[in-house]
Amino acid sequence: MSHTLSKARPIAAALAAMSLLAGTASADVTVISFGGTNQKAQAKAFYEPYAKAAGSKVVPGEYNGEQAKIKAMVEAKNVSWDVVEVESPELARGCEEGLYEKLDYGKIGPKADFVPAAVTECGIGIFVWSTILAYNSDTLKTAPTSWIDFWDLKKFPGKRGMRKGAKFTLEFALVADGVKPEEVYKTLGTKAGVERAFKKLDQIKSSIQWWEAGAQPPQLLAAGDVVMTTAYNGRIATAQKEGKTNLKIVWTNNIYDFDLWGIPVGTTKKDEAYKFIAFASKPENQAVFAGEIPYGPTNLKGTALVDKKIVPELPTAPQNMKGAFASNTQFWVEHGEDLEQRFNAWAAK
Amino acid sequence: MREDNAMTQLTATLPRGMAAEAAVPLKTQLRRAERMKKLKYGALIAPLVVFLLFTFVWPITALLKRSVDNPEIVAAFPATSGLLRDWDGRSLPSDAVFASFADEMGKTRGTPVFASAAKRLNMELPGFRTLMMKTARAMPPTDGQTAREAFVAADERWGDVATWQYLGRNASPTTARYLLASVDRKYDDAGHVVQTDADEAIYVAVLKRTFGMSAVVTVFCLLLGFPLAYLMATQPARIANVLMIFVLLPFWTSILVRVAAWLVLLQSEGLVNQALRAVGLIEKPLQLVFNSTGVYIAMVHILLPFMILPMYSVMKGISPAYVRAAVSLGCPPFKSFWKVYFPQALPGVGAGGLLVFILCMGYYITPALLGSPKEQMASYFVAFYTNQTINWGMAAALSAILFAATLVLYMVYSRLVGRQELAAKAR
Numbered sequence: 092m093s094h095t096l097s098k099a100r101p102i103a104a105a106l107a108a109m110s111l112l113a114g115t116a117s118a119d120v121t122v123i124s125f126g127g128t129n130q131k132a133q134a135k136a137f138y139e140p141y142a143k144a145a146g147s148k149v150v151p152g153e154y155n156g157e158q159a160k161i162k163a164m165v166e167a168k169n170v171s172w173d174v175v176e177v178e179s180p181e182l183a184r185g186c187e188e189g190l191y192e193k194l195d196y197g198k199i200g201p202k203a204d205f206v207p208a209a210v211t212e213c214g215i216g217i218f219v220w221s222t223i224l225a226y227n228s229d230t231l232k233t234a235p236t237s238w239i240d241f242w243d244l245k246k247f248p249g250k251r252g253m254r255k256g257a258k259f260t261l262e263f264a265l266v267a268d269g270v271k272p273e274e275v276y277k278t279l280g281t282k283a284g285v286e287r288a289f290k291k292l293d294q295i296k297s298s299i300q301w302w303e304a305g306a307q308p309p310q311l312l313a314a315g316d317v318v319m320t321t322a323y324n325g326r327i328a329t330a331q332k333e334g335k336t337n338l339k340i341v342w343t344n345n346i347y348d349f350d351l352w353g354i355p356v357g358t359t360k361k362d363e364a365y366k367f368i369a370f371a372s373k374p375e376n377q378a379v380f381a382g383e384i385p386y387g388p389t390n391l392k393g394t395a396l397v398d399k400k401i402v403p404e405l406p407t408a409p410q411n412m413k414g415a416f417a418s419n420t421q422f423w424v425e426h427g428e429d430l431e432q433r434f435n436a437w438a439a440k
Numbered sequence: 441m442r443e444d445n446a447m448t449q450l451t452a453t454l455p456r457g458m459a460a461e462a463a464v465p466l467k468t469q470l471r472r473a474e475r476m477k478k479l480k481y482g483a484l485i486a487p488l489v490v491f492l493l494f495t496f497v498w499p500i501t502a503l504l505k506r507s508v509d510n511p512e513i514v515a516a517f518p519a520t521s522g523l524l525r526d527w528d529g530r531s532l533p534s535d536a537v538f539a540s541f542a543d544e545m546g547k548t549r550g551t552p553v554f555a556s557a558a559k560r561l562n563m564e565l566p567g568f569r570t571l572m573m574k575t576a577r578a579m580p581p582t583d584g585q586t587a588r589e590a591f592v593a594a595d596e597r598w599g600d601v602a603t604w605q606y607l608g609r610n611a612s613p614t615t616a617r618y619l620l621a622s623v624d625r626k627y628d629d630a631g632h633v634v635q636t637d638a639d640e641a642i643y644v645a646v647l648k649r650t651f652g653m654s655a656v657v658t659v660f661c662l663l664l665g666f667p668l669a670y671l672m673a674t675q676p677a678r679i680a681n682v683l684m685i686f687v688l689l690p691f692w693t694s695i696l697v698r699v700a701a702w703l704v705l706l707q708s709e710g711l712v713n714q715a716l717r718a719v720g721l722i723e724k725p726l727q728l729v730f731n732s733t734g735v736y737i738a739m740v741h742i743l744l745p746f747m748i749l750p751m752y753s754v755m756k757g758i759s760p761a762y763v764r765a766a767v768s769l770g771c772p773p774f775k776s777f778w779k780v781y782f783p784q785a786l787p788g789v790g791a792g793g794l795l796v797f798i799l800c801m802g803y804y805i806t807p808a809l810l811g812s813p814k815e816q817m818a819s820y821f822v823a824f825y826t827n828q829t830i831n832w833g834m835a836a837a838l839s840a841i842l843f844a845a846t847l848v849l850y851m852v853y854s855r856l857v858g859r860q861e862l863a864a865k866a867r
Contacts, residue, residue: 158830159828162830187558189555289639301813425566425570427829428829428831429566435642435821435824438813438814439645440814
């Protein structure tokens with residue numbers, strides 16, 4: 092008897108310790124974002140104030156948007172991510188396929204407070220971001236002003252950076268070929284339109300340097316590896332803030348889109364996840380975020396709180412919205428896989 | 441065991457049984473003892489067998505199965521797919537098919553199962569997803585409307601045989617589609633296997649490139665590794681040990697760190713370009729990364745130890761007496777190396793070469809970080825389908841092809857080595 096007791100004691104102690112660990116862990120919320128300066132801004136605007144207000148930690152993590160990780164977790168019923176930052180087409184697809192919880196807006200805030208397009212079934216918009224043309228004013232004597240200039244190898248010799256993938260690349264190619272922004276997705280929906288986009292890309296193919304992570308374009312520009320590039324507006328703006336004032340943004344015909352918060356199905360900390368999302372969606376916190384990295388708030392009240400100096404840098408500023416067009420989520424849900432496959436075949440040749 | 445028990449009981453009660461046992465021939469007794477021994481040995485290696493089953497056989501079988509799996513349509517619409525399997529595919533399906541499809545669409549609409557089926561069909565024909573979503577909203581048919589009318593009213597494409605053929609072709613739980621796609625083949629509308637359109641074909645070229653790049657890296661590793669392994673095997677232990685450290689240190693460093701280091705060294709403002717410019721050899725920086733040069737340099741560097749170590753271990757076992765004897769008998773030094781030493785080192789060369797080649801075929805991180813889209817090998821696309829588009833069937837099919845290629849290579853190698861051993865015995 093005493094023998095079994097002496098054996099059982101350490102086990103009991105270990106169990107107690109484990110339950111203690113689990114107890115503290117359950118209150119912490121794991122938030123996954125796209126990393127880099129975007130994550131740093133989120134830490135300042137959301138994670139740190141949330142930790143103070145809620146008294147529990149945010150465990151930050153990053154990924155590159157790979158939905159496979161979420162699918163694997165959901166299917167294995169072992170979900171360790173509680174809140175995830177997702178781009179709109181991936182979220183729409185994941186929502187249909189049962190990867191993300193259908194949101195209960197009662198736990199987040201009134202829908203009317205947000206930009207209508209930011210309110211979706213499984214995700215609430217965090218911010219509006221733009222893909223813009225950026226260039227290095229040290230290496231280019233004359234400033235480019237449009238996507239037509241981006242394609243002009245004679246007037247602007249040198250390498251160009253573009254995001255490796257069909258999304259945005261094909262849109263810009265069509266705009267450079269003279270398609271009106273409002274007709275880009277209609278054109279891209281036809282076989283001839285796709286041909287036209289790839290033909291246009293062929294013109295500059297040998298001068299393209301592909302990038303994958305949002306942190307790369309400012310580096311490529313600063314190092315002189317490319318003279319201009321497509322980039323996320325916030326990444327260039329933070330690089331400017333860090334002293335790289337030779338990096339400039341051209342807003343003509345930029346494409347804007349939302350990043351949204353989603354909750355993977357099966358997380359054990361759904362309540363904490365909602366608490367975090369509600370906190371991060373508050374106007375005052377979104378305004379702090381926009382101050383850190385100039386991405387536009389989705390909370391309409393947040394826009395009013397943003398520092399007046401920063402407003403012209405936001406994708407949502409009226410002068411930046413002129414000629415800009417929204418990424419068509421439905422189009423990419425539908426044609427994404429096909430066009431990415433086609434793009435891969437084209438790029439590998 | 442139970443048999444033994446029965447036997448003892450029998451002998452305890454019946455003396456005649458004992459006599460019977462004594463009459464069992466020696467041969468049978470021996471065989472029985474032998475069998476017990478084998479069982480014991482078998483029990484000893486059982487954990488290993490179980491381990492191999494779980495970590496090797498099972499995952500590979502599961503992967504191979506996934507490359508032909510086609511569960512989405514059958515899972516979402518079991519009755520309809522059952523009916524479609526008997527459909528001739530030439531004219532529109534019967535009213536029963538329409539009715540059952542309408543019924544099952546209404547039932548599964550809005551569920552993940554339905555979404556995966558729609559996604560699967562969209563893979564066959566972009567636009568099918570919207571068609572499915574739109575049609576599902578119109579189901580079940582309103583009163584006084586047949587299922588057929590409801591479908592055509594929702595979208596006239598349902599009145600077209602071609603639309604139904606996409607469904608019909610995927611109504612069975614297995615498909616060769618992924619395997620065909622990974623060698624640039626597809627089914628046409630009539631169900632025949634044809635080549636993929638030229639601007640979408642990619643994998644044959646990628647597989648060729650995978651083999652080509654692996655061959656180049658293997659040859660470079662051999663050219664660089666052979667002299668070093670030879671040097672290590674023939675020098676006194678003190679020098680050989682120092683050389684060994686130089687081989688092993690990078691071998692123990694993380695691959696990611698080494699790739700990043702090459703990136704720093706080779707980029708246009710990197711150390712190599714700066715040094716070359718300082719010396720005055722070049723004026724403009726050379727493009728050394730994001731092309732094949734960078735990939736080859738880094739891959740040869742990373743895989744070199746896998747070439748050197750097997751060669752070294754074989755060369756270490758070759759007695760220097762043979763070459764000495766050949767030279768003393770008047771054979772010129774190079775000829776005696778080629779005729780006497782090299783054949784003995786050949787198993788090491790073969791093992792090293794095979795190891796490097798096989799590792800090379802699965803390489804992902806180095807080309808991904810140091811190459812352009814033109815240097816990406818098969819595993820890049822496996823990662824692309826696994827992570828980006830979540831098309832695991834395609835990822836599994838590409839892996840299956842790599843796996844088959846590896847098996848063939850290994851078989852060729854073991855056949856060659858086996859022959860050599862036979863030849864050696866014959867001598």
